[in-house]
Amino acid sequence: MSDNEESAVGRQSEDDGGQPVYRRYVALGDSFTEGVGDDDAARPNGLRGWADRVAEQLAAHARRAGGPEPAYANLAVRGRLLPQILDEQIEPALELRPDLVTIYAGGNDMMRPSLDLDALVARYESALLRLADSGARVLVFTAYDAGWAPVFRRLRGRTAIYNELLRPAAYRAGADLVDYWNMRGFDDTRMWGTDRLHMSPLGHTLMAAEVLDVLGVPHAVERPQLPPAPALSRAEQREVDREWLRTFLVPWAGRRLRGASSGDGVSPKYPTLTAIEV
Template sequence: MDRHTQDAAAGPVYRRYVALGDSFTEGVGDDDAARPNGLRGWADRVAEQLAAHVVRAGGPVPGYANLAVRGRLLPQILDEQIEPALALQPDLVTVYAGGNDMMRPSLDLDALVARYEEALGRLAGSGARVLVFTAYDAGWAPVFRRLRGRTAIYNELLRPAAARAGADLVDYWNMRRFDDTRMWGTDRLHMSPLGHTLMAAEVLDVLGVPHAVERPQLPAAPALTRSEQRDVDREWLRTFLVPWVGRRLRGASSGDGITPKYPVLTPIADPVQNAG
């Protein structure tokens, strides 16, 4: 039986939310010096709205744990985060994994998704509602478009695997509003604060939870001159490609020495409501 409660009028209420994954869920790209690891991110924003929803219903601020660590491959996420998540007895779990695996020279997608399905089944079998993400379609983006075929196969394997495991899908692959460079940081890999805000709204809509997250409304992006595009490309080389290649050569990860933001269930309130 699901641990979360359901109010037909107000939507579901979640009191123990645990977020799993890599940099996407840790919140990289959405800097906030006042928060653990200096990051906010879409999962924090979702937790804040879940908390506001519970408080409006007359309950105490619920608990939120974020076990995600940047740079983690899918097998590492399963090995390091599933057991701690289950020990927290969540009523809601979100999992994003596989993005870093897609950038490796070779991988066995069938074996990868088979392991993923088993882990998702364990999470769903605990009574938690489980949300899992398809991988993003970066076919419009230079360099990353080369991974489009591999990503599409991964998603086609993941969709039925998630259904068999009892997990719900957040269909990142079909979110066309992310086909805008302003949704991404200068590394072109991690979402910007605008992107994290949009993702929080998408996740909350899948959950069916009323929320106050406003999707960014942007005017048409101005076209870059050749000089401006060169500057952007140089910044990308400096901030992403060179460090990424260096880590690969050293066998290092961006997550080395990083610990989870919220390793235990922690009350986290909506900062806008607190300010008001």
């Protein structure tokens, strides 16, 4: 047995029913993982998000199984590009000796005028290999299919190519895939915040359930069950579009022109492993 295999056996366990128990969960990424769109003034950075919800359920399950106290770190920072996530978050994550790592990256890169997808995913694969070799279970996300959404549908072709490169890279690295591209339920505007880019609390709740199901961990997260959305009149839709231009598109374009990022001056929510209250 290799050192990596020994470390994996030492850090991962199962409950009496054979279900996995995770006690050192580390979440990596950008605004998606930080929790932007799911405001909670009582939490660091004023955000909750799907990763916090997952951590809560993992902690509850681990406590029922007994043993060491579970903990959670979230190193994600909004606005980060994939190379920045790898440069800034991989080493700190490995130092925490996690038994579970989730990582989402590449969404911000997709909105850049040009990028080398082959080089980007090749670097991503190397990072995934490092994480998996540490003995942690690694979950990596495909990018979302926004083909139904105005403006963002223009990125659909680029996103599809990215995903086709990422799928075999994740397989070769031994990472599990959370297939955001093929998820159902996110083609409802109520799953998204007013910026149309970040998930709403409902979207974060649905994502938490999806991730926990991939992990095979029992949980109490209920998928949102929504009635049909009310149709907007043309006047109402124009007002919604004007608000989106004012609150998201104009500020976003201004940051791009200035070379600034929404994550400038933002620190990770939980930079060290922290006990989670459930």
